[in-house]
Amino acid sequence: MSTVVREAPHHRNLTCVKEYSCKRAECVARSLEYDRRRYRQKGYGTWQPFVDAEPARQHIGRLRALGHSLPGIEKAAEVSPATLSRILYDGVNKQARRIRPEVAERILRIPLQARPVTANTIVDATGTRRRLQALVAMGWPLKALGPQLGFHPRRLTDIIHGDRVLASTARRIAIGYRTVQARSPQNHGVPARSIVMARNLAAREGWHGPAAWDGAAIDDPDCQPEQTAAYGASPKYVRDNDRIAEIEHLYLLGESVDSIAKQLGGNRKYIGDQLAVVLRRRAEAARQEREEAMRRRLGEAA
Template identity: 40%
Template sequence: MTLTVVAPRTLVQPDGPFVDAEPVRRHVRGLQAAGIGWRRVAELAGLSPSVLTRLLYGGNNVPPSRRVRRATAERILAVQIDIDSPAAGSLVDATGTRRRLQALVAIGWAQTWLAAELGLSSDEVGAILHTDRRVRGGTDRAVRALYEQWWDCPPPQETARQQAAASHSRKLATSYGWAPPMAWDDAALDDPDAVPDGLAEEQVDDVDEIAVELACEGKRRAAQLRPVDRDAAIRVLAAQGMSVTGIVKRLRTSAPTVQQVLAPTEANETGAPAEVGDAA
């Protein structure tokens, strides 16, 4: 992984001594996700560590900065990562890797084909398709290269077997809501907060009872479920008396996700919105 200093990103705020701190904060979070600590960011930007502390965490009962000096923002935004050459063994954020593979599946590329091209096992590709953690830099680089080759090329479908594999892949992507390449801007692929454009809103309302059962048994985590199945599993576990904390651990998801699913139920039962907490 190579750190570089480049021309700062264009700031959308009008001219003035201060700019919105949120884009700068997101940039630092992205650097942290790639393994670059905030102290190192401060060093590369030529700033005091206290500037990054206030930006990220605030201090002395003061919330994180809402605005920063334009010069400070430009210094921080100028610290970039050369994503084309991460060290093969380093760990990088999996967002872009996962989305690129999902996009290729969405246009029909089978998991086995992807695995063969990447020199990975089918199980390893399957894990990346559902991961919300990190991947090795070498894998990230290989997926980027493959995506550049295939993003606008559908898979071969000359034989019945090839046609079946492509059809199965497209259906799999639809069931999980994976966006095809044309739904993504290149820059958005690596942004955890970005959402795809133009994705058909085909909601699959039928719950996969088997998937829900596996999830409730701890054999499938939330990231491996369609949203409709994840929500069903949360409700089943809650109905069994499991606390929010227990559901989070069982499904390996977040407390806000569980609370969001259960909040409407709580509101319906009490007649008013209620804050969802752990069961006694």
């Protein structure tokens, strides 16, 4: 009757020889070296088959705080997921109180350095979340932002409320943000109703527009937005004083409304409305001058 030979799941430690009777030359040599070391240390009275697991557990915690993943730690320390799980988690058998010294040595040998950021690195989503919120505060609904940024709107909904995000996603949104924040939603097919709804949503949620964040502050969780006045549309036909002064100057030179509109690049109705404001202001100023002259004459007569 033939005997089924079980294949070891890996060949990184003594398990393959002791439990699976592995015959690989390197595995047998590793097992023999372990036996020789054990016999020698027993003879000297220094044999220590297990050590306290707490230093290795704390070292793993520091590595994870620096951005290292558990699979990455397993690979660097050449330990199995089961070994790492036993060290870290309070499961059925509770956390390991003691572990093999060689396991502890390999874990503690991993340097405490920040893990290099790659496309699949999970990073803090503060800056990404604030960028999306700022665009919504401008009047961009997520449904319209999806095509602009290259994401499905449902994916943007998850990101705008999330705490962690892939580095590649954060980079794509940061690049798109620089472009979209310079665009007006009404000039890119977003209905006025949707713009109002997006701004109202941002106001309810306390989201801030791009002007509230200064440079790199948008990515800093400890930075607070600069408080600005709430958005409000300018009153109808109110423009800057320089524009009105140009209209008044050309009118006093004898130019017609059509001529002024052509020279300043505005439409005839706008120029006419602004000119009406100018004429009312001049009429009011003339009336006040007449009244003031009348008061002076009455004072002199008295």
